[in-house]
Amino acid sequence: YDWIKSCYRWWLDSTLNMVIFIPVNQGFAYRYFLQTKIFLSLQKNAKKIVIFVPSPDDSFYDTLRNYPNVILEDYESFKYDNYLNHSKFQKALIYIRSAVQNESFDITTTKEIYESNLNDILRVFGNKPSLFLSDVIIKLARKSYFLRKALFMLENNLFHPKIHNKYFIKYRPDILLVSSVGTFHYDQYFMRQAKAFGAKVVTSVLSWDNTTTRGAPGAFSDLIISWTSEMKRELVELNDIKQKTVEVGGVAHYDYYFDNKFIWSRKELLNYFDISAQKKIILFATKSPNCYSNGFIAEMIAKAIFNDELSGDCILLIRLHPIYYRKIGSKLVFQDQLNEIQKIASKYENVIINEPYIETNVMNYSMPDKEIKLLGSLLKHSSVMVNMFSTLNIEASIFDTPIVNISFEDKVNLEQRKKARFDINLDLRQTHNQRIVNSNGVTMVYESSKLIDAINTNLIDPNQLSKGRKKIVEAEVGPYQGAAGKRIANLIMGQD
Numbered sequence: 001y002d003w004i005k006s007c008y009r010w011w012l013d014s015t016l017n018m019v020i021f022i023p024v025n026q027g028f029a030y031r032y033f034l035q036t037k038i039f040l041s042l043q044k045n046a047k048k049i050v051i052f053v054p055s056p057d058d059s060f061y062d063t064l065r066n067y068p069n070v071i072l073e074d075y076e077s078f079k080y081d082n083y084l085n086h087s088k089f090q091k092a093l094i095y096i097r098s099a100v101q102n103e104s105f106d107i108t109t110t111k112e113i114y115e116s117n118l119n120d121i122l123r124v125f126g127n128k129p130s131l132f133l134s135d136v137i138i139k140l141a142r143k144s145y146f147l148r149k150a151l152f153m154l155e156n157n158l159f160h161p162k163i164h165n166k167y168f169i170k171y172r173p174d175i176l177l178v179s180s181v182g183t184f185h186y187d188q189y190f191m192r193q194a195k196a197f198g199a200k201v202v203t204s205v206l207s208w209d210n211t212t213t214r215g216a217p218g219a220f221s222d223l224i225i226s227w228t229s230e231m232k233r234e235l236v237e238l239n240d241i242k243q244k245t246v247e248v249g250g251v252a253h254y255d256y257y258f259d260n261k262f263i264w265s266r267k268e269l270l271n272y273f274d275i276s277a278q279k280k281i282i283l284f285a286t287k288s289p290n291c292y293s294n295g296f297i298a299e300m301i302a303k304a305i306f307n308d309e310l311s312g313d314c315i316l317l318i319r320l321h322p323i324y325y326r327k328i329g330s331k332l333v334f335q336d337q338l339n340e341i342q343k344i345a346s347k348y349e350n351v352i353i354n355e356p357y358i359e360t361n362v363m364n365y366s367m368p369d370k371e372i373k374l375l376g377s378l379l380k381h382s383s384v385m386v387n388m389f390s391t392l393n394i395e396a397s398i399f400d401t402p403i404v405n406i407s408f409e410d411k412v413n414l415e416q417r418k419k420a421r422f423d424i425n426l427d428l429r430q431t432h433n434q435r436i437v438n439s440n441g442v443t444m445v446y447e448s449s450k451l452i453d454a455i456n457t458n459l460i461d462p463n464q465l466s467k468g469r470k471k472i473v474e475a476e477v478g479p480y481q482g483a484a485g486k487r488i489a490n491l492i493m494g495q496d
Contacts, residue, residue: 017047018045018046018047018048018174018175018493019046019047019048019049019050019171019172019173019174019175020042020046020048020049020050020173020174020175020176020177020492021050021052021167021171021173021175021176021177021190021194021199022034022049022050022051022052022176022177022178023051023052023075023176023178023186023187023190024051024052024053024075024179024363025052025053025054025075025077025185025186025363026363026364026365026366027322027363027364027365027366027367028206028207028365029179029184029206030053030363030366031253031366031367031372032179032204032206032252032253033177033179033204034051034064035253035369035372036252036253036255036256036485037252037255037483037484037485037486037489038204038252038485038488038489038492040485040489041485041486041489041490042489042492042493043067043069043070045489045493045495046069046493047069048069048070048071048171049067049069049070049071050071050072050073050167050171050173051064051070051071051072051073052072052073052074052075052076052164052167052190053072053073053074053075053362053363054074054075054077054362054363055074055362055363056072056073056074058360058362059360060359060360060362060363060366071171073167076163076164077185077186079161079163080161080163080185080186080189083161083163083189084185084186087159090155090158090159092130092134093151093154093155093159094155094218095134096134096137096138096141096151097151097152097155097183097215097216097218098110098113098114098183098214098215098216099111099113099114099138099215100138100141100142100148100151100215100216101142101215101216101238101239102142102145102148102237102238102239102240103142103143104237105237105238106431107142107212107238108429108430108431109209109212109213109429109430109431109432110212110213110215110238112426112429112430113213113426114138116423116426118131137151145240148216148240149240151216152216152217152218155188155218156192156218156219156220159189159192160189160192160193160196161189162193163189163193164190164193165193168193168194168197168199172197173194173197173199174199174200175199175200175201175202175492175493176190176191176194176199176200176201176202177202177204177492178190178191178201178202178203178204178221179203179204179205179206180203180205180206180210180214180218181203181205181214181217181218181219181221181224181235181239181241182217182218182219182220182221183210183214183215183216183217183218184206184214187218187219188218188219191218191219191220191221192219195219195220200222200223201219201220201221201222201223202221202222202223202224202225202491202492203221203223203224203225204224204225204249204252204488204492205224205225205226205227205231205235207391208227208231208391208394208432208476209430209431209432211226211231211234211235211238211239212234212238212430212431212432213430213432216239216240217239217240217241221241221245222245223245223246223247223491223492224241224245224246224247225246225247225248225249225488225491225492226246226247226248226249227248227249227250227251227476227477227478228248228250228475228476228477228478228479229248229478230435230475230476231248232246232247232248234431247491248478248479249480249484249487249488249491250477250478250479250480250481250483250484250487250488251477251478251484252484252485252488253372254394254395254398254477254481254484255481255482255483255484255485256372256373256376257376257379257395257398257399258398258481258482259482262373262376263373263376263377263380264373264374264377264381266381268377269377269378269381270381272374273317273352273354275315275352278313279313279314279315279350280312280313280314280315280383280384280459281314281315281317281378281381281382281383282301282305282310282314282315282316282317282382282383282384282386282455283317283319283378283379283382283384283385283386284297284298284301284316284317284318284319284386284387285319285321285385285386285387285390285392286298286318286319286320286321286324286341286387287321287387287388287389287390288321288323289321289323289324289334289337289338290323290333290334292388292409292424293337293409293410294321294337294341295337295340295341295344295410296410297386297406297410297451298316298318298341298344298351299344300448300451300452301316301386301451301452301455302316302344302347302348302350302351303348304452304455305348305350305351306348306349306350309452309456310452310455310456310459311456311459311460312383312459314350314383314459315350315351315352316348316350316351316352317351317352317354317378317382318341318345318351318352318353318354319354319356319375319378320338320341320353320354320355320356321356322356322358322364322365322367323365324337324338324355325355325356325358326364327361341353354374354378356371357370357371375395376395376399379392379395379396379398379399379401380399380401382396382401383401383402383458383459383462384401384402384403384404384455384458384459384462385401385402385403385404386403386404386405386406386455387403387404387405387406388405388406388407388424388427389405389407389424389427389428389430389433389436393405393436393441393442393472394436394472394473394476394477396469397441397469397470397472397473397476398473398477400466400469400470401469402443402458402459402462402464402465403441403442403443403458403465403469404442404443404445404451404454404455404458405436405437405442405443405444405445406424406445406451407424407425407427407428407444407445407446408424408445408446408447408448409423409424435475435476436472436476439468439469439471439472439475440465440467440468440471441465441467441468441469441470441471441472442465442468442469442472443457443458443465
């Protein structure tokens, strides 16, 4: 018994003395790691957490500074930019990797994304013969495990900049925590540095589609934490990752949705937007403006409300995608699209625009905790949620909120655009979206003439697809509902 106690004390002491590195260079990863129970659990158990962020002196990070064992360091991504831009060969390898997975299984998504971006890829390769050669390599690598591994080893051995070496030397981390398997810039460099210093590399997969849309891994992970068993299967089958390397952890940023104390009451939400209690909220969650024209959808719904074509006293609440607020310098990239939405809101009485609060300009898509609470409350208390193939299909399902998923384009605007990424059919065919389409939990709309009828049907009978929404939650949220953050932190620390 004394021997067991001493072993436990040794294990506990070694855990509490761990130093963890967390590099974060965009808001979605910031939310996933630092605004969930992952961080709260790690902070309580680790000796030191070193977080790499852009502009670490920015006031946005003040909350983190309150923890005595948390240190903020500069991400210095511009150095990685310079490093990558000096090597066309490295860029070529990255593009090849992004198009390669094991085609013994269904890699429709990877193939279509690659084909839709060929014009952009041509600019990297410089000429068509080079692109032809890369295409041959891609097709062969999809068939050959050994070629995929050879490409992986080539990239990992040739490109390992020592940009953050001084921090590895200074802090001697035990664990590096990243949000990808080396498929997000610039996770792969941090991962390679960590392995060189003998640190354990842990990947907690950031998003629902990352295992089918990002291509092959760019660096080695000692442990990969997936959302669900389906995501684990994709990591193993499509991405050549050993099964013993992957653990299912759940979805950390959904934890709060299972906490009734976290979500506002309907009365609190209505008061926040100054909406009368009789109103039914139709929540339109817009798609990113760089790949969809949202304005014509907003106008269709607003016009239907104005003409009393919808059941009940309705209001349209337009939740703008954070990418609407992407800036180059001080200029909004999508100002024209934003003006279009604002014009619709001024034209119709029963329209409200919800602009996500972007707290800082130093990190794209970063939002305060209040925004997470607000979004959850909107999803819970809306009568219908309208969107286009976003993860909100999952999130609305958690609250059993009726969902209308749009799968058609604005034909007038589509003719004026050239990029394949604007084709909604690419979204429709993607592996992760097909699971939603086939769930019988959402109302799919393939023609603009059917949109208002679809919304009406769900307003009149909100429970018709409830069983399908439960199926979505079981399949896509997975286990550990409400406790995923703690589970993931335990896996990271080796306590589970």
